[in-house]
Amino acid sequence: MRVMNQVSRPFIRKFLVVYFDDILIYSPDMKTHLQHLRDILEVLSKEKFYAGLNKCSFMTNSVLFLGYVVSKDGLSVDESKVETVRDWKTPTTLTKVRSFHGLVSFCRRFIHNFSAIMSSITNCMKGTKFTWTPEASTTFKEIKVRLTTAPILVLPDFSQPFELHCDASGISIGAILSQGGRLVAYFNEKLSGSKLNYSTYDVEFMQLSLSRRSKLTRLETQAMGFELIRDHLAINPYFGLIMSDVSIDLRNDYVMNNGHLYKDGQLCIPEGSMRLRIVQDLHNEGHVGHDQTFKIISNQFYWPHSRRDVARFVVSCRTCQVAKGKSSNAGLYMPLPIPKGPWTSVSKDFVSGLPRTQRGNDFILVVDRFSKMAHFIACKKTTNVVHVATLYFREIYRLHGLPMPIISDRDRRFVGHFWRSLWRLANTKLDFGSSYHPQTDEQTEVVNRTFGDILRATIDGNLKSFVMGPTIISS
Numbered sequence: 001m002r003v004m005n006q007v008s009r010p011f012i013r014k015f016l017v018v019y020f021d022d023i024l025i026y027s028p029d030m031k032t033h034l035q036h037l038r039d040i041l042e043v044l045s046k047e048k049f050y051a052g053l054n055k056c057s058f059m060t061n062s063v064l065f066l067g068y069v070v071s072k073d074g075l076s077v078d079e080s081k082v083e084t085v086r087d088w089k090t091p092t093t094l095t096k097v098r099s100f101h102g103l104v105s106f107c108r109r110f111i112h113n114f115s116a117i118m119s120s121i122t123n124c125m126k127g128t129k130f131t132w133t134p135e136a137s138t139t140f141k142e143i144k145v146r147l148t149t150a151p152i153l154v155l156p157d158f159s160q161p162f163e164l165h166c167d168a169s170g171i172s173i174g175a176i177l178s179q180g181g182r183l184v185a186y187f188n189e190k191l192s193g194s195k196l197n198y199s200t201y202d203v204e205f206m207q208l209s210l211s212r213r214s215k216l217t218r219l220e221t222q223a224m225g226f227e228l229i230r231d232h233l234a235i236n237p238y239f240g241l242i243m244s245d246v247s248i249d250l251r252n253d254y255v256m257n258n259g260h261l262y263k264d265g266q267l268c269i270p271e272g273s274m275r276l277r278i279v280q281d282l283h284n285e286g287h288v289g290h291d292q293t294f295k296i297i298s299n300q301f302y303w304p305h306s307r308r309d310v311a312r313f314v315v316s317c318r319t320c321q322v323a324k325g326k327s328s329n330a331g332l333y334m335p336l337p338i339p340k341g342p343w344t345s346v347s348k349d350f351v352s353g354l355p356r357t358q359r360g361n362d363f364i365l366v367v368d369r370f371s372k373m374a375h376f377i378a379c380k381k382t383t384n385v386v387h388v389a390t391l392y393f394r395e396i397y398r399l400h401g402l403p404m405p406i407i408s409d410r411d412r413r414f415v416g417h418f419w420r421s422l423w424r425l426a427n428t429k430l431d432f433g434s435s436y437h438p439q440t441d442e443q444t445e446v447v448n449r450t451f452g453d454i455l456r457a458t459i460d461g462n463l464k465s466f467v468m469g470p471t472i473i474s475s
């Protein structure tokens, strides 16, 4: 096989197929065929290979190759095999069922839903005892008819697009591979064992991957219904205009290929349910956000306002709504006056609902807007305004002096008269952010969330180290 492949390498796939010592030469017409034949025979004689004349056939329109009849029309079942199957007596032993199954299995690519039809005979081969059911008898007759009337399969042309139609049922999965409306192959597999418990989605996915593995080496377009896209494209007002422009070379940002329109390698999708289906299928693969979904879609498909369509779909996706929270660290930041140095402008917030400890279950969070340094001061929620002020002066003022201004989320403690007059006395302007407009105080809110994450990781369930936790984070 290796030697044969080596010597005939320049011709393989051009007009030659080699399988061990079988050689098949195919040509579009008689004149080229004679040239091809001469080329091959020259190589064979040079390499001292001999062919038995009685085993060769020349200048024929159909030939028996590897058990199939290959002709100018395509691939068909070997007539002698059909005859053997037709004359097959009803099996009486397990061995005979097995050889019948083996023979018809060879022709499975010609029979639609082969596995489903054969399942009753397959069931007869299970176990060690021979049982022939009435269903098996019916199948036996049907398979004979199917094989006698088997279609001719066209040979795949890899320069043309393929169509793959898949279908799955409770007992088997099947696919039909066709090209230009003509059949290339049937693919079928019976489900057994754990595969029987697969959900329809999994079965269909398995079937798609199996049928691709066995019949296709590449699948360039993931959407089905190419014909539909092509038909709708021509009548679409937007793409129709572009197509006519492209056809007379008026514009070069689009490319026409085989009736399809491409923009920078993306397939153009006309208006219709196909767009929604593409968004739905590609979003549902991982329920990623709209930016990511759009990125996946725009890798392969194009239509005007696709980003808007994607965003609309993702926003209304039920799974995403149920599974995902709304908060993210990417909040809307409002520009605040840029601080001139460290600890000249701070924002503060209260972190509450933490485990109760000796020093309280709340924290005052103070973040320097310049260096982003954060201090966490333990306190009790019930602490009065004066106490908060004292704490602040003890912990922050002592170290960093008095900032101006302070951004707070307008906690009632901050709007207390005393607190306000205290700051006014100290010449600090209190900037009233609002809890309902968190962008002003987004900086502290972000630190709050991060603080929660780090705290959980630092404390690791040990409450005694809880009070120390924030101190560690602060420093």
Ligand SMILES: [Zn+2]
Binding pocket: 283, 284, 287, 288, 314, 317, 318, 319, 320, 321
């Ligand atoms: Zn989703």
